[in-house]
Amino acid sequence: MKKMASLLLFSLLFLLVLTDSGHAATASPQTKIILDGHELVLPSDVEVVNINKNVMIPIRVVAENLKFKVKWDQKKQNVSIEQNNKAISLHVGRTEAYGQNGKVTLNTAPQLIKNTVVVPLRFVSEEMGLSVSWNNKDKIVGLTSAAVPSVEPAPSPPPVVSGPGQSTVWSKVNDISFGNHQLVVSIDHEVTPRITRLSNPDRIVVDLPDTTFGDMAPGMKQGTMGKLDVSGIPNVTEVRYSLFTNDPAQVRVVMELNNLSDVQVNVQYVSGKLIVDLAVAGIIGIPVPPAQQDNGKSIIVIDPGHGGKDPGTIGISKTQEKNFTLPLALKVQALLSQEPDIEVVMTRETDVYPTRPERVQLANTLNADVFVSIHGNSVEASPQISGTETFYYKRSSSKALADIMHRHLVEVLGFKDRGVKNGNLEVLRDTTMPAVLLEIGFLSNLAEEQAMLSETVQDKAAQAIVDAIKEFLHQPS
DSSP states (O other): OHHHHHHHHTBTTOOEEOOOOOSSOEEOTTOEEEETTEEOOOOTTOOOEEETTEEEEEHHHHHHHHOOEEEEETTTTEEEEEETTEEEEEETTOSEEEETTEEEEOSSOOEEETTEEEEEHHHHHHHTTOEEEEETTTTEEEEEOOEEEEESOOOOOOOEEOSTTOOEEOEEEEEEEEETTEEEEEESSOOOOEEEEETTTTEEEEEEETEEEOTTSTTOOTTOEEEEOOTTOTTEEEEEEEEEEETTEEEEEEEEESOGGGEEEEEEEETTEEEEEEEESOOOOOOOOOOOOOOSOEEEEEEEOOBTTBOOSBOTTSOBTHHHHHHHHHHHHHHHTTOTTEEEEESOSSSOOOOHHHHHHHHHHHTOSEEEEEEEEOOTTOTTOOOEEEEEOSOHHHHHHHHHHHHHHHHHHOOOEEEEEEOOOHHHHSOSSOEEEEEEEETTSHHHHHHHTSHHHHHHHHHHHHHHHHHHHTSOO
16 A cells, blocks of 8 residues: 555646647657756656646656655545645546545546556646646646745856857866755856755755766766765755756756755855855754853863764765864863863864754853864865865954964964955854864865874864964953
8 A cells, every 4th residue: 555655646746738639548758847947757667648638647756756745545546645734635537626625626537547546737736836837849847836035046157168169168066965954065166056945845956057067977967866865964854966957057956854944044165165054943952061150261162073973074085074173173172271261162072963053052152252163174076175274254353363373273284375264154153252163174185184184283283273262362452
């Protein structure tokens, strides 16, 4: 029964009255179904059929693409479909159906063909809140779900052209990852994404104009789809990617969420990586140390990036970023603990994963004087990239801290100076004290990775961070 229900579910959404002639049930292998601009890839055993000028589609299409709840009663030959507060009911062989406004007479009854239930597309889709269009010339069914306003729509810069009269050279995506509620896309040329929020189900669509796939999926064809493993990540049910169009090339990434209304989207382009940050509300904070009486000490929060289920970026030797940030942060903690005027607090001291909101909450609740987040950089597709960069967000106090911190790190490490940059990152944006995020170096660069993992360089980096904090604290107010 479960197998039949699954079979039904994938096809329920697609009914449409066609202008084609004909009264017998005829297979329409060339019919395409476009959902929110994305062509659905139908399994080889799924057929869209035309019965008495009505497009009928197997229920599997609905289940797997629109996430409707479908129940199949084999004995009664009844199909019920639910989504949020909407529900419809259909019977195989009967033109009577029940929708949002009660009883409805269908032009064509659902049928059982080759052990698959097919249902009328227009009735099912419109009852469930989708708008339907039909391109009779090209035999294309268009389905559009209810959308909310786009986020930061912006024109994309023109694609790179190889020369006069030469073909267009698209930007290439070399890696896509998702962790810590951040989508990270490694891309060889900066593009301006178009980000749209859609509902039923809630999802955020990231379109990358003039972009195709590089090393991660060479030769990926339009209509095929890949998925990332997001098991165990709260509030995220699926992250999928595809080549949305061939010419012009466009990559699409879809993040399907449990509750879109609780999400704020922020976009940042850093060192060859497009970062789409999802600030998810309603996350319970980590325990905060008991409040202490004011002892005159400065409270410094040290944040080793990533941890636990979130490894961070991956180095050229398969080093996990979390295994670099924690040892360095512990060295900083040890040095700061020797300072009589400083109270040091760690966001983590073991291989655990505090969320970004939890890290922010800890620092803000303590009313910390300084927040330092330690990270390692990586661009797998470009192992020649190297250097140290330091990020802050808007506040002049954070900029002052970033300038001092960056100067100390570059002086002692000798890595390429990639500068101090304004970065709209959650741990910088939502903290209320001077805050910096340190990208010590590139784990994707072999020489820099080896240096960053060495005790000698980590000792130097730790001392530089401590010296910078002390210099910042002792500035004239």
